[in-house]
Amino acid sequence: MPRFSANLGFLFTEHSDIDRIAAAAAAGFKAVEMHWPYQVPAAEMRNALSxxxxxxxxLNTPVGNAAAGDFGLGALPGRESEFLQAFEQAASYGHAIGATAVHCMSGLVTPDAVPAAERTFVANLKLTADKAALADMTVLIEPINHRDKPEYFLHTIEQAAMIIEQVSRRNVKIMFDCYHTQIMQGDLTRRLKQHLDLIGHVQIAAVPSRAEPDEGEINYRDICRSLDQLGYSGWIGAEYKPRGRTEEGLGWLPAWTQDAPHNVRGVMA
Incomplete structure (x- = not known):
């Protein structure tokens, strides 16, 4: 079965940001991911990881002005300089702690602004992908469902694939979040197979609850078997909101995993 990483934005929140590293390791995770860890000094984070x-x-690019409703900047015309600053913050911090990928958040766009947003996102990704390549990092883009985040620009796997084709950079990949994709589109197994070469990371959570992946309408053990059969060798991110304390809901983990060597330089995958 594929290897599982712990998303520390949602898991082990009973602990401080820095202590979540040790908690994840104690639970058996060999890799982690975070949304916005910037409040922890990079040296402290790197030491905890080591x-x-x-x-x-x-990690994710900063969202922008959250108080004003921002949820990413990558596809927002007129805010290119803000996006570049957010990316450089993420890439610099990520490089300092040994991270391998930056998720570039596209942001919220009204329907009438979609064509301009697409052009902006493509141009921004070309620039940031080139910068990321210098640090041996991958740029990830993630479709997010419109039920949880209405008007999020990037919302389907096919749209993400089309964006990547236009960007034409080998280090730009899809973060295939099964939770978001099931809500927006379904047909997960076929989409994983069709777009496998473009997938840099996979994430899981129950649908519709977004809780532990051992409930809900998605058979994740079957998804994991399919990923094995497809030859996916990367990580699967446990990005769910626990029903209670994180440790109490990890019964699914030992049943779904097998011993595997730790890939230190794997993409966020």
Missing amino acids: TNQVTMLG
């Missing part, structure tokens, strides 16, 4: 022998896969 001490616990855990790899940080990736």
Whole structure:
């Protein structure tokens, strides 16, 4: 079965940001990912990762002005300089802690602004992909469902694939979040197979609850078997909102995993 990483934006929140590293390691995770870890000094984060022998896969670009409703900047015309600053913050911090990927958040766009947003996102990704390549990092883009985040620009796998084709950079990949994709489109197995070469990371959570992946309408054990059969060798991010304490809901993990060597330089995948 594929290897599982812990998304520390949602898991182990009973602990401080830095202590989540040790908690994840104690639970058996060899890799983690975070949304916005910037409040922790990079040196402290790197030390915690090293001490616990855990790899940080990736992190998100800052959302922008959250108080004003921003949820990413990558596809927002007129805010290119803000996006570049957000990316450089993420890439610099990520490189300092040994992360391998940056998720570039596209942001919220009204329907009438979609054509301009697409052009902006493509142009921004070309620039940031070139910068990321210099640090041996991958740029990830993630479709997010419109039920949880109405008007999020990037919302389908096919749209993400089309964006990547236009960007034409080998280090731009899809973050295939099964939760978001099931809500927006379904047909997960076929989409994983069709777009496998473009997938840099997979994430899981129950649908519709977004809780532990051992409930809901998606058979994740079957998804994992399909990924094995397809030859996916990367990580699967446990990005769900626990029903209670994180440790109490990890019964699914030992049943779904097998011993595998730790890939220190894997993409956020």
